[in-house]
Every structure is written in C-alpha cells, then in structure tokens.
Amino acid sequence: MKLKFIATLAVLISSICIPQVFSQSKKxxxxxxxxxxxxxxxxEELIDNYLKNALLPAMNRKGIKNVGVFKPVNNNTSEDKRIYVLVPFKSTKQFTDMPEQLAKDAMYNENGKAYLDVAYNKAPYKRMESIFIKAFDLMPNMELPALKNELSKRVYELRSYEGPTEKMYTRKVEMFNTGGEISLFKxxxxxxxxxxxxxxxxxMPNLMYMTTFEDMAARDEHWNTFRVDEEWKKLSAMDYYKNTVSRNETILLNPTGYSQI
Incomplete structure (x- = not known):
C-alpha cells in the first residue's frame, strides 16, 4: 500500500513539473x-524582395519569429555591399532541417521564384556566407530592443571578438558571463x-554580439559612458582577461523596413 502511494505521488509530481520542463525547452x-x-x-533589389516576400514569411509560418535584416551604415559607398540576416533557431536540428522544409513550401517557392530560379550568369550575389552561433548561458534567449523611435532611425551594432588561442578565447567568453560584462551592458x-x-x-575562435541604439548619437553616448564606468575599469584591468582578443570588428547596421527586429 505504501509503495502504491509513493508511485501515485511520483506520477502526480511529474505531471505538475511537465509545464516547467516544456517552458525551458522553448529557449x-x-x-x-x-x-x-x-x-x-x-x-540588392532581388535579395530584398526574396527576403521580404519569400524567406521571412516562410520562416514565420514554420514558427521562427523575429528575423532581423540589416544593411551596413556605409553600404552605398562600400565596395563590398552586404545584407545581414539574423535568424534565431531553437535547435541545431531546426537549422539543418530548414532547407528541406523550404524546398517543400509551395508558397515560398512561388514568392521567391525570381531569386530562386535566376540564371547562373545573373546571380543575385557575389557570395553568401553563414555564421552559426550558440547563445551564451547568461542570455540564452533573443531579446527585442526596448526602443521607442522609428525602425529606420535605429543603429544596430554587431561586434565580433576573435581570440588568439582557444584557451584565451574561453577566458573572453567567461568575461562576458561569470565576469559580469553582460550584466554591465544591461x-x-x-x-x-x-x-x-x-x-x-x-x-574562429570567435564570439559575436549585437547591441541596439535609437541613433548614432545615442550609440556614441553609451560607449563613452561604458569606457569610464568603474566596474568596466576594474574588469578590464584584471590580468586574467588581458590579451584575450587578437582581432575585433565592429559593424554598424541599419534595419531594413521589413526587418522584424
């Protein structure tokens, strides 16, 4: 009788915990x-039309929301013109399954026909690259920017920090998480x-992150405040975190009119 009671209690507890476990799996x-x-x-027009009318709607239909599309601030004058697309995935499987799912999506193929079926000698780009990223433990979910102004006026900053070695790179990752750099930015x-x-x-090895500002003046003001912050001065002066970045790149971006971030 006692064993039966314990078994019943275990089933009851597990049923209560299921919603919490399910919620955690949705990261x-x-x-x-x-x-x-x-x-x-x-x-550029061909890519924009494809992203706006075919790719983003198809991903939304498959449960992927908040897809960001951005162009560098200096895109018009740059020799290497670029469009950046940021896509959040719930798992590596969702990422690897996406091409096959898109190929089976009739609406996607119809709306993206001009891009997908373009002639080999009229390609819509010089080259396309893909960067796959695993979120840091301290911020496992994408966060939408708490900005009040128009999308077209915003500045998004994409940064990458390359480490000289795997070990030194790991220390830079620690600096963001346990070191407190993420909480400082927040x-x-x-x-x-x-x-x-x-x-x-x-x-590689490399870490990347994106921050957002209402305009360029706000961006500059935030970084000026960051540089003189006492917590940052203390953190950056620690020997453990020195020489952990061998190359860094800052890309200032404007969101497109159809970006979902």
Whole structure:
C-alpha cells in the first residue's frame, strides 16, 4: 500500500513539473547570421524582395519569429555591399532541417521564384556566407530592443571578438558571463539582442554580439559612458582577461523596413 502511494505521488509530481520542463525547452539557443555580398542595385533589389516576400514569411509560418535584416551604415559607398540576416533557431536540428522544409513550401517557392530560379550568369550575389552561433548561458534567449523611435532611425551594432588561442578565447567568453560584462551592458542600457560563441564560421575562435541604439548619437553616448564606468575599469584591468582578443570588428547596421527586429 505504501509503495502504491509513493508511485501515485511520483506520477502526480511529474505531471505538475511537465509545464516547467516544456517552458525551458522553448529557449532559443542558436543563431545563424547569413551575409549576402553583392555588387549592384539590381542584386540588392532581388535579395530584398526574396527576403521580404519569400524567406521571412516562410520562416514565420514554420514558427521562427523575429528575423532581423540589416544593411551596413556605409553600404552605398562600400565596395563590398552586404545584407545581414539574423535568424534565431531553437535547435541545431531546426537549422539543418530548414532547407528541406523550404524546398517543400509551395508558397515560398512561388514568392521567391525570381531569386530562386535566376540564371547562373545573373546571380543575385557575389557570395553568401553563414555564421552559426550558440547563445551564451547568461542570455540564452533573443531579446527585442526596448526602443521607442522609428525602425529606420535605429543603429544596430554587431561586434565580433576573435581570440588568439582557444584557451584565451574561453577566458573572453567567461568575461562576458561569470565576469559580469553582460550584466554591465544591461545596466548601462545597451539593449543587447544576443551574445554567443561562433561554432561554425570562417573566423574562429570567435564570439559575436549585437547591441541596439535609437541613433548614432545615442550609440556614441553609451560607449563613452561604458569606457569610464568603474566596474568596466576594474574588469578590464584584471590580468586574467588581458590579451584575450587578437582581432575585433565592429559593424554598424541599419534595419531594413521589413526587418522584424
């Protein structure tokens, strides 16, 4: 009788815990940054129409929300013109299954026909690259920026920090998580969208993150505040975290009119 009671109690407890476990499984721990490199306005228009009318709606139908599309602030004058697409994925399986799912989506194929069926000598880009990222433990979910102004006026900052060695790179990741750099950014109102480790890309070892601002003046003001912050001065002066970045890149972006972030 006692064993029967314990078994019944165990079933009851497990049934109570199921919603919590399910909720935890809905985290978004991976991101893909797809970069389209193109040369002219015709290619740009073809990519924009494909993303706006075919790819983003198809991903939304498959449960992937908040897909961001951005262009560098200096895109018009740059020789290497680019479009960045940020896609959140719940798992590596969702990422690897996506091409096959898109191929079976009739609406996607119809709406993206001009891009998908373009002739080989009229390609919509020079080259396309994919960066796959695993979210940091301290910020496992994408966060939408708490900005009040128009999308077109906002500035998004994408940063990458490459480490000289795997071990030194790991220390830089620790600096963001257990070291407190993520919480510092949050306290100073940087409106971070994500932080993560690059697990597949052309530059490794590498971490990337994105912060957002209402405009360029706000961006500059935030960084000026960051540089003189006492917590940052103390953190950056620690020997353990020195020389952990061998190359860093900052890309300032504007969201497109159809970006969902």
């Amino acid at each position: 978004t721990p991976f991101y893909e940054i797809k970069v389209y490199h193109f040369e002219n306005a015709g290619q 306290r100073l109102g940087f409106n971070a969208v994500f932080y993560g480790s690059v697990i597949a890309g052309s530059r």
